Amino acid sequence: MxxxxxxxxxxxxxxxxxxxxEDKLLQICHLLLDNIDYYDWVGFYFANHEEKTLHLGPYAGEPTDHTVIPFGKGICGQVAVSNENFVVPDVKAQDNYIACSFTVKSEIVVPLFVDGKNIGQIDIDSNIIDAFTEADERFLEFVNEEIAKLF
Structure with missing residues (x-):
């Protein structure tokens, strides 16, 4: 699709x-996982700005041990600090990468803004190297803009 x-x-x-x-977000995760063949894990992380941590929200794909991520750690933690999209063509080339699965080859993380504040992000892993394009970024920005209306 x-x-x-x-x-x-x-x-x-x-x-x-x-x-x-929460159920809407879970449905979005499954929609993307089921309909984009190179999306192998789709999930949301939400920020706790007081503790400077990200907390795993709804997701679709294999279970992950990474339920809490400090700001600045890994790709997701870096996006919590930079407030910018982060596309990783090859996760092995990233020094500050948290491996969720040995099958993951590339990752994209797009921040979720509500009233100009980064409240979280959508995180997608692919088992294909260099899977994500600018079209993925624009689409995921659209998804997050629509989700922001829920808050």
Missing amino acids: TFQELKPKVQDILHHTEILR
């Missing part, structure tokens, strides 16, 4: 008022 085909499906999930926010 193309990104253009997925956009209305994302909006449809998010506009159901009878579904809890």
Whole structure:
């Protein structure tokens, strides 16, 4: 399924008022995992700014031990500090990478902003090297802009 085909499906999930926010986010994770063949793990991390940590939220894919990540550590922790997208074509080339699985080859993390504040991020792993393009970035920015309306 193309990104253009997925956009209305994302909006449809998010506009159901009878579904809890956590369940909507989980549905988004499964939608992306099931429909983009090179997305092998999709999840959200949310910031605790007082503790300077990220906490795992809804996700789809293999379980992870990384349920709490300090700001600055790993790709997700770096995005919590930089407030910028981070595309990693080859995770083995990153010094500050937290390995979730030996099968992961590339990663993309896009911050989630609400009222200009980085409250978390969407994190996607791929088992294919150099899997992500600018089109993935734009699509995930769209997803996060839609999700931000829930907060």
